[in-house]
Amino acid sequence: MKKYNWAILGCGWIAEIFAGDLKTLDNAVLYATGSRDIKKAEKFADQFGFQKAYGSYEAMLQDENVDIVYIATPHTFHCEHTLLSLQHKKAVLCEKAFAINTTEVEKMIAASKANNTFLMEAFWIRLVPTFKKVLNIIESKELGELKVVQSDFMFHGAYNPESRLYNLDLGGGALLDIGIYPVFTALQTLGVPDNIIANAIKSPTGSDEYIDIVFEYENQKRAYLRAGFTCDAPNYSVFHFEKGTVQISREMNCPIIIKTEDGIQELRENDGEGYGYYFEAAHVMECLDKGVIESPILSNEFSVELISTLDKIRKKIDLTYPNHDGVSRSN
Numbered sequence: 001m002k003k004y005n006w007a008i009l010g011c012g013w014i015a016e017i018f019a020g021d022l023k024t025l026d027n028a029v030l031y032a033t034g035s036r037d038i039k040k041a042e043k044f045a046d047q048f049g050f051q052k053a054y055g056s057y058e059a060m061l062q063d064e065n066v067d068i069v070y071i072a073t074p075h076t077f078h079c080e081h082t083l084l085s086l087q088h089k090k091a092v093l094c095e096k097a098f099a100i101n102t103t104e105v106e107k108m109i110a111a112s113k114a115n116n117t118f119l120m121e122a123f124w125i126r127l128v129p130t131f132k133k134v135l136n137i138i139e140s141k142e143l144g145e146l147k148v149v150q151s152d153f154m155f156h157g158a159y160n161p162e163s164r165l166y167n168l169d170l171g172g173g174a175l176l177d178i179g180i181y182p183v184f185t186a187l188q189t190l191g192v193p194d195n196i197i198a199n200a201i202k203s204p205t206g207s208d209e210y211i212d213i214v215f216e217y218e219n220q221k222r223a224y225l226r227a228g229f230t231c232d233a234p235n236y237s238v239f240h241f242e243k244g245t246v247q248i249s250r251e252m253n254c255p256i257i258i259k260t261e262d263g264i265q266e267l268r269e270n271d272g273e274g275y276g277y278y279f280e281a282a283h284v285m286e287c288l289d290k291g292v293i294e295s296p297i298l299s300n301e302f303s304v305e306l307i308s309t310l311d312k313i314r315k316k317i318d319l320t321y322p323n324h325d326g327v328s329r330s331n
């Protein structure tokens with residue numbers, strides 16, 4: 001079994017969860033951490049058993065032993081950090097939102113092709129068996145046609161204009177941070193909508209702190225999607241079929257609940273340890289074993305579909321990101 005040296009770019013919250021999951025994979029070597037602060041990189045490396053720690057992202061990328069970089073910085077840096085990693089010929093798994101807008105994502109994909117180097121958005125739920133099972137149920141038509149999708153992702157994130165959740169310079173806003181999950185879910189299950197209705201409640205920074213979205217399809221299908229930092233919610237995705245409903249939780253290791261006229265059935269698809277981020281990490285290494293530069297399951301074409309849908313929603317709620325959407329801070 002070929003082993004791969006992983007490096008973490010940005011030692012924040014999700015990087016810790018990911019590193020814990022990465023540890024469970026036999027072919028993943030916890031090799032390097034990179035932070036703007038060497039002490040932070042060293043602390044993170046010690047905590048999870050990484051072999052090397054670097055006080056800058058660039059220095060870490062110059063290490064020729066790094067095979068794969070997991071990018072876990074705020075969304076506004078994803079494009080820059082992905083381009084830098086690809087230029088150093090490192091395979092990239094980059095957190096969602098893949099970047100701020102379609103233009104940035106297209107640049108990232110072009111760089112992956114130009115450097116003949118792997119690139120995938122870290123949309124971990126697509127690789128988790130629970131979500132795969134839902135896609136199987138849809139495809140099999142065992143419950144008839146899927147007609148309506150409802151999907152929520154909300155939690156209470158106290159207002160702080162400096163935080164990643166609210167600060168526009170860090171890509172703040174509910175849509176790109178958590179609304180992206182309901183949008184992803186609708187796109188994966190119903191496809192690209194023919195019409196989008198979206199309404200947002202803005203925070204004092206101008207970011208969306210709550211958003212509700214309706215996807216309308218010409219074939220009479222609908223998706224009702226909500227996200228926000230203003231309150232908590234059960235955070236389910238419910239798929240309404242002609243002959244029953246299927247419900248999954250945001251926690252991907254919860255059972256799938258299927259309700260039909262025959263009764264209620266619980267399916268547990270994902271019993272592994274950890275949070276489920278190891279599925280995407282394992283998939284990246286499978287892709288590298290096969291010598292491909294793009295995942296056949298989570299394609300870059302899909303990531304373009306996702307970000308361009310997010311761009312359309314942002315237009316509806318009049319949300320732009322300074323220095324990214326062709327608007328400078330001074331405008």
Ligand SMILES: NC(=O)c1ccc[n+]([C@@H]2O[C@H](COP(=O)([O-])OP(=O)(O)OC[C@H]3O[C@@H](n4cnc5c(N)ncnc54)[C@H](OP(=O)(O)O)[C@@H]3O)[C@@H](O)[C@H]2O)c1
Pocket residue numbers: 009010011012013014015034035036037040041072073074075077095096097122124164170176177
């Ligand atoms: N897949 C998931 O389930 C999931 C969950 C949460 C978040 N995410 C995504 O992961 C990314 C990071 O989220 P997070 O919650 O981990 O954020 P976080 O705790 O704030 O960490 C982000 C890290 O980025 C680095 N960074 C570089 N420039 C920065 C700047 N100007 N300001 C702040 N941080 C900067 C910092 O690392 P150093 O100080 O070490 O350089 C920081 O620790 C986001 O894109 C988010 O959408 C994904």
